[in-house]
Amino acid sequence: MNDHNDIPMNGSDLLYLFLDGEADAAEKEALFKAMASDHELQAEFEDAITMRHAIHQERANTTVPSTLTADLFTKAGFAVPTAAAGYAAAHSLSESAAGTWAAKLLSSTFLPWITAGITAVGALLLWNTAAEHNRLNTVQVVTPAQTTQQLSESDQSLVRRIELLERSKEQYLAQMNSQTIAATPKNVYIPYVPKGYALIPEQDIQSMQKQLASLTAATENLAAVRDRNSMIAIPEITTTSTSFEQQPSFSSNDAPRFAMPQESPITFEDKSDKFTFNLRAINGLQLFPNRFASAPDILFNNVALTALYEIDNNHAFGLDLGQETFPIFDVQSASTLEQRYSLVWGGISYRYRMNPISGLLDIQPYAQIVAGGTKYGPISRGLIGLSWQPHNRFSVSFGLEASAMMYNYQNKWFGAQKLGLSYGVNIHL
């Protein structure tokens, strides 16, 4: 083809001349005649209009940066135009190096999803922290002394004795370590009595043992009350039981000794399952840009597999692997932009799961964030949802999953986002 010649134009060529306002009457007539019966030409006309509109919109939305204008006028020795000067002053920070970076980040369509994810996780964390705080406050309020409101007078007395005994034990342990503490057997010289302790007459030891037995029963009652009130284990109460193992022992020299209490470890409910495997489907509700809602049949498309290690009941880390539809294009040959229907991605995952909501089937709200990559660029995801565990080895989950990825083309970064419904099953091992 010789570009410098006036090549005879076909209907397709005339279409562009017409849109550019460069077609004469004969060319217009020829174009309209061709378009009347040529569907491909009609489609091309539509595409040309679309592209033209996009370019005009871009042109209309583009402005010369105020700093550039200010620089130019300064260089020319002129006063900076008011609008540019005002803008430059007002935005001096945002147009600094760091500000430019921040502006780019803020303007990126990538950010809203990151923000949404972080906000969701943050909100859940705060919510849970607040709930935990309230529970602790409740526990503190419902200490043995104050739980006594639910107990009889005699029980209240016992509870106070529990507290006194606990306090005494702690002081004793702190001051005497493993030293012997003497009771007060008859005619036995007591060389040293720790501060804060009273000498107990020997004849009272039997009585005290009975009291201790009563206190044990009271503690159990308290524990029952505590359990009914769905309180968490209270160390003060739990350790109290150890004090009852602190039985006075009598030596051959008739000098009773308090053996060192054998501290039994405070045990909390401990999860036996440390690993969770989650298989979930991701149903795309909305793609950004919304170019195609469905992809050709691809095996295992729009699914993800997560392997999580449970740090504790709330926190878990793991790996995520998935394949799903994403609205991106890339250059497959020198002249064609091809749509990528499906991407394989992988990443590191962190999941925060709240404590079960009692009274609501023990459903657990959770939030999860994933940072990883694809063949084309980085990807991040945020999930929020609910999980229900009908069996200790099995649970189901349902939630919203938002993901955003960036891909590079000729040193430029482009973004694509997706919002979807996520539903899956979890196996706990």
Next chain:
Amino acid sequence: MNFVPQHHTDIELYKALETVHREQAFAELHRRYGTRIYLYCRRILGDGVLADDMFQETFMSVLKSAEKLTIVENFPAYIHKIARNHCLRAKERRQQPVEFDEESMGMFDKSLEQKELSQMISMAIELLPEHHREAFVLQMYDDLSYEEIGEVLEVPVTTVRNWVVRAKKKLRTILSPYMDKVRDTNPDKSY
């Protein structure tokens, strides 16, 4: 005498650049052609910093040429020719791949769909042959007529016509998978 820049033609403003009204005339010319030259430099050079430099150089050259009493008959073609010469020299010096920086082009308020379409077109423009790209950018982004483009590129109008048409056809071919989806997604959308 009261000088109202908005009431003057491009040529009159250009001539005013060597008078006491030079500052007002310069501001008005910048208002009229700033965005177009800025877009041209960005589309041809891609590199934001370099394009910004050439944008400034273009206007500074206009100012200097006015001081030399250069005769100008078609100001749009003239200023684009200056911009083109600066961009070509910058490209020769750079010898690096073209890249575009969409985010810094003041287009933050575009919808996602619109933004993506602009991005796709930007990517496709880079795949066009050099002459076709120049003609296309001057025609579509800078609104120059075929005749003005011929003047800037120093080629006959018929050549411009062929370049612009070929560029657009090629662009459509490049974007065809994408445009198919646009049509499928928005079957009733009309512009």
